[in-house]
Amino acid sequence: MTNNFPTILALDFDGVICDGLIEYFQTAWRTYCQIWKPVETVPDPDLALSFYRVRPAIETGWEMPLLIRALLTGITEEQILLDWPNIVPHLLTENNLKAQSVGSMLDGLRDNWIAEDLARWLSLHRFYPGVADRLHCLQDSSVKVAIVTTKEGRFVRELLQLAGVQMPSELIFGKEYNKPKHQILREFLAASGKDATIWFVEDRLKTLLSVQQQPDLSQVRLFLADWGYNTLAERESVAQNPPVQLLSLSQFAGDFADWLPDES
Numbered sequence: 001m002t003n004n005f006p007t008i009l010a011l012d013f014d015g016v017i018c019d020g021l022i023e024y025f026q027t028a029w030r031t032y033c034q035i036w037k038p039v040e041t042v043p044d045p046d047l048a049l050s051f052y053r054v055r056p057a058i059e060t061g062w063e064m065p066l067l068i069r070a071l072l073t074g075i076t077e078e079q080i081l082l083d084w085p086n087i088v089p090h091l092l093t094e095n096n097l098k099a100q101s102v103g104s105m106l107d108g109l110r111d112n113w114i115a116e117d118l119a120r121w122l123s124l125h126r127f128y129p130g131v132a133d134r135l136h137c138l139q140d141s142s143v144k145v146a147i148v149t150t151k152e153g154r155f156v157r158e159l160l161q162l163a164g165v166q167m168p169s170e171l172i173f174g175k176e177y178n179k180p181k182h183q184i185l186r187e188f189l190a191a192s193g194k195d196a197t198i199w200f201v202e203d204r205l206k207t208l209l210s211v212q213q214q215p216d217l218s219q220v221r222l223f224l225a226d227w228g229y230n231t232l233a234e235r236e237s238v239a240q241n242p243p244v245q246l247l248s249l250s251q252f253a254g255d256f257a258d259w260l261p262d263e264s
Helices: 021-036 044-058 060-070 075-093 098-116 116-121 129-138 153-162 181-192 204-211 231-238 251-253
Strands: 008-011 143-147 198-202 220-227 246-248
Touching: 008 181, 021 044, 021 060, 021 098, 021 181, 044 075, 060 098, 098 116, 098 153, 116 153, 129 143, 129 251, 143 181, 181 198, 181 204, 198 204, 204 220, 204 231, 204 246, 220 231, 231 246
Parallel strands: 008 143, 008 198, 198 220, 220 246
Antiparallel strands: none
16 A cells, blocks of 8 residues: 555445435335325335435435425426425425424334334345445455444444444444534544545535535545436536546445546
8 A cells, every 4th residue: 555545444324335225215205104194105116216316415314205295296306406405494394394303203213114124124225336345355454444424323333234344333423423524534634643544435525525625634535436326417527626536336346546547
């Protein structure tokens, strides 16, 4: 490993390590049914497909039932992708809802599902091809791998165990930490010393740009996972944000040298 390669590899979970779209939709639909009590409780297959396409708009999980509500009330996919941050407060007000109560309901339904049928819940997730193998390889290297995610750490641990990936709990920073990701990266640097080199892989461009805007994190190398929950427009815009590099799944599964642009 050269000095250009990471000493700490920070990874988002959903959309980078694990694809949970099927579970997201099913949990969101259960929550939607509890809030809005539709007559028909079996969702149209086309609704799930629309949900998958607009999933990149969501920042945190509690928004998922609202995404279904938006689709079912005629808000177009294009509107959702362009204006979701403004649509969310309107939906909350219109339906007399609070973000915290929606989140608590969603988490409770998910907890009950896990308690009743953990195997089924886990089966709705899949690790992206080659990712688990790459994590296995890194366990035997000098690179410290950490997970920085808005998913609850307990779910991350369950899913990693399913994939046979061993990771210390203290290196899994989930929703319970209640800190922006750039703050967690800042704490990594403070704890690891000035010689630490952090590479951060995330599938949300907005999150990467928030790191880029922190002057004290200018040394963190930023990668947008092109296989995750982002849009073609976001992937194309990376060319306009030079500190952010587009990363393919095949690059992720390969050597760190393959992640870097050819500067020869």
